[in-house]
Amino acid sequence: MKPAEQEAQKSDARQPNAYKHQPPSLYVVPSFYEWLDEVSTDLGQATVRDVEVSAGFFSRVTQLLNVESRLLDQQAFDRWLELFVDECIYWIPSARPAPDPRTAVTLEFHDRRRLLDRIARLNTGLAYSQFPVSRTSRQWSGLEIWPSHVRKDEWHARYNFMLAESRSGHNRVLGGWNGFVLRETDSGLRLVVKQINLNDADGPQGNNSFFL
Amino acid sequence: MSNLASLDSSVSYESQWDWLVQPDRVHRRVYTDEHIFAREMDNIFAGTWVFLLHESEIPSPNDYRQAWIGTREMIVTRGEDGAIHVFANRCSHRGATLCREHRGSASNFTCPYHGWKFDTRGQLFAVPGKNAYGPVFKSRDMNLARPAQVASYKGFIFATLNPDADPLVKHLGNAARYIDEWIAHQGGADNIVVSGAQRFRLECNWKLVWDNAGDGYHVPFSHQSLLVMTEQRYGGGDMTYFADADRSKMFGFALDNGHSLVDQRPEMHANSAWEQQRPQPGREPFEAHVAAKFGAGAQPVLDTSVGAGMNLNIFPNLALIGNQIQVVQPVKVGVTALHWNATRRRDADSEMNTIRMRTQEDFPIMGEMDDATNFEECQRGLANCPEDEWVDISRHYETGKDIVGDDGVLTGPVTSDLHMRNYYGQWKRLMKAAPTLQCDKSKVKK
Numbered sequence: 061m062k063p064a065e066q067e068a069q070k071s072d073a074r075q076p077n078a079y080k081h082q083p084p085s086l087y088v089v090p091s092f093y094e095w096l097d098e099v100s101t102d103l104g105q106a107t108v109r110d111v112e113v114s115a116g117f118f119s120r121v122t123q124l125l126n127v128e129s130r131l132l133d134q135q136a137f138d139r140w141l142e143l144f145v146d147e148c149i150y151w152i153p154s155a156r157p158a159p160d161p162r163t164a165v166t167l168e169f170h171d172r173r174r175l176l177d178r179i180a181r182l183n184t185g186l187a188y189s190q191f192p193v194s195r196t197s198r199q200w201s202g203l204e205i206w207p208s209h210v211r212k213d214e215w216h217a218r219y220n221f222m223l224a225e226s227r228s229g230h231n232r233v234l235g236g237w238n239g240f241v242l243r244e245t246d247s248g249l250r251l252v253v254k255q256i257n258l259n260d261a262d263g264p265q266g267n268n269s270f271f272l
Numbered sequence: 273m274s275n276l277a278s279l280d281s282s283v284s285y286e287s288q289w290d291w292l293v294q295p296d297r298v299h300r301r302v303y304t305d306e307h308i309f310a311r312e313m314d315n316i317f318a319g320t321w322v323f324l325l326h327e328s329e330i331p332s333p334n335d336y337r338q339a340w341i342g343t344r345e346m347i348v349t350r351g352e353d354g355a356i357h358v359f360a361n362r363c364s365h366r367g368a369t370l371c372r373e374h375r376g377s378a379s380n381f382t383c384p385y386h387g388w389k390f391d392t393r394g395q396l397f398a399v400p401g402k403n404a405y406g407p408v409f410k411s412r413d414m415n416l417a418r419p420a421q422v423a424s425y426k427g428f429i430f431a432t433l434n435p436d437a438d439p440l441v442k443h444l445g446n447a448a449r450y451i452d453e454w455i456a457h458q459g460g461a462d463n464i465v466v467s468g469a470q471r472f473r474l475e476c477n478w479k480l481v482w483d484n485a486g487d488g489y490h491v492p493f494s495h496q497s498l499l500v501m502t503e504q505r506y507g508g509g510d511m512t513y514f515a516d517a518d519r520s521k522m523f524g525f526a527l528d529n530g531h532s533l534v535d536q537r538p539e540m541h542a543n544s545a546w547e548q549q550r551p552q553p554g555r556e557p558f559e560a561h562v563a564a565k566f567g568a569g570a571q572p573v574l575d576t577s578v579g580a581g582m583n584l585n586i587f588p589n590l591a592l593i594g595n596q597i598q599v600v601q602p603v604k605v606g607v608t609a610l611h612w613n614a615t616r617r618r619d620a621d622s623e624m625n626t627i628r629m630r631t632q633e634d635f636p637i638m639g640e641m642d643d644a645t646n647f648e649e650c651q652r653g654l655a656n657c658p659e660d661e662w663v664d665i666s667r668h669y670e671t672g673k674d675i676v677g678d679d680g681v682l683t684g685p686v687t688s689d690l691h692m693r694n695y696y697g698q699w700k701r702l703m704k705a706a707p708t709l710q711c712d713k714s715k716v717k718k
Binding site for chain 1: 374467468469470471472473494496497498500501504505506550551552553554555556557609610611612614616622623625626629630632633637638641642644645646
């Protein structure tokens with residue numbers, strides 16, 4: 061059991077299936093935020109990392125991140141979410157560098173449950189901000205991968221992206237960099253954190269009601 | 273004035289505003305005409321009080337932030353003495369902007385163009401090569417331009433360029449009572465800390481945002497995806513009480529000087545607002561934390577960590593919604609910036625402030641975007657179909673249900689267009705007026 065889970069269960073005797081809102085968000089606890097803060101600092105560090113990653117591993121990560129991008133372009137949200145571990149975070153900070161999400165509002169901060177909410181909302185076909193849907197194509201490059209200094213089965217990664225969007229005759233390009241935490245699991249390499257750092261995170265945003 | 277007369281040659285100038293804004297309908301040009309927009313920037317935004325920022329945004333001496341009186345860009349600072357100062361972001365020399373970052377901390381502002389230096393009160397204190405200027409120059413006031421009036425209501429900083437505008441408290445009128453109630457939900461005026469913002473750029477006139485701020489009619493339609501999702505996944509929750517809103521316990525209130533309130537509290541806070549809130553990340557551990565810390569007193573703590581249940585609109589640009597301080601910033605006739613300033617509480621622990629952040633992210637992400645799209649599509653429809661001239665604001669105008677309540681406040685069903693009829697009354701009064709607009713460049717009196 062992870063420390064985060066232990067902490068939640070110390071003061072909460074309920075069984076996971078007893079919660080009204082499924083799946084319960086038992087992992088988003090103070091120690092999780094502490095860890096996330098460390099991860100965020102590490103991802104954004106202006107440093108030269110003396111790390112060698114094997115060509116095989118580099119190619120596995122490349123493939124995973126390509127699929128992650130493509131499934132979003134294809135609006136295959138359920139399959140996209142399968143790329144994440146259960147206790148995952150999708151995070152768009154509202155400034156650069158990312159402020160601590162405990163003391164500053166974010167543009168988006170989704171645990172698994174809120175990701176499921178958002179997917180369900182888009183799937184109703186009644187989300188007018190995505191009617192018609194945004195067609196997107198993502199380009200990314202400059203991938204760097206290095207081992208997490210916190211957990212030995214985890215890796216950190218980042219790349220720069222450009223996201224071209226077309227909707228209702230409007231064309232836009234969003235840009236920035238994404239930071240990731242990846243974990244080796246029994247079912248393969250999975251995403252734990254996706255942090256989207258928009259170049260204009262602190263500026264007024266257009267209709268970003270799709271997934272970035 | 274001449275451009276206004278060209279709006280419709282068949283009516284005289286005097287009656288132009290009465291024609292554009294009628295008791296139960298508004299002309300489309302009010303949303304699409306750039307000359308009307310330009311006059312709004314003078315008569316509405318500069319001519320009456322507008323909200324600039326909350327003082328917690330510049331907590332320490334030398335802190336500054338850009339803010340706007342309509343399209344006029346101002347700098348708001350906190351001086352060495354802790355006092356708030358407001359002046360135009362425009363060098364008194366050639367006009368360059370002095371402050372080119374949204375916020376920060378600085379003991380003075382140096383113009384990047386010719387190096388003139390101004391202190392945090394906007395006072396000029398250094399001109400490079402000053403010997404080249406003569407006595408006439410030296411007799412002129414060359415400090416940064418301060419708006420005619422600046423005032424704070426319990427930490428909410430307002431300004432106006434109109435020296436004849438009523439004192440701020442009179443302008444707020446009977447809305448002040450509701451501001452106090454909103455502040456009480458936050459645990460007091462000194463307890464509020466602005467904690468970042470979600471900002472949006474909408475391709476629509478600012479009034480399409482304002483129209484919606486008091487609209488209890490659109491919820492089951494514009495937010496259908498959110499309500500359907502909440503029903504499917506959790507069997508209902510937040511805002512489902514809008515489904516049959518006219519039979520609910522919620523009402524809309526027409527307040528003084530164009531202000532208004534949609535009071536959701538009788539439904540949202542009827543039993544437990546926390547119970548109704550859509551689930552936030554970390555909800556269950558937070559419940560456990562509050563139960564452990566507060567025991568039998570946990571419920572009120574949970575309820576206070578979600579929104580105040582009020583949509584309180586202070587015309588023309590401040591909307592207190594949920595626990596957020598929302599600011600409407602007109603940019604162009606068809607472009608508006610919308611700032612959702614989040615708040616946390618000084619007296620709360622880290623767990624509560626964290627859940628406040630996650631709660632305040634819910635609606636802008638899940639609901640606001642669908643509204644924003646509808647505002648933008650309204651703008652397109654109004655712009656593209658000029659022969660269909662009118663925007664309807666007559667809901668409950670003819671039902672006799674807008675009535676004066678016990679407290680003397682005009683009150684209507686929550687889906688009434690009372691909010692629009694009320695603010696358009698104020699809009700028309702201001703647009704007909706010829707306000708004095710003034711700034712002051714003289715030396716600040718100690």
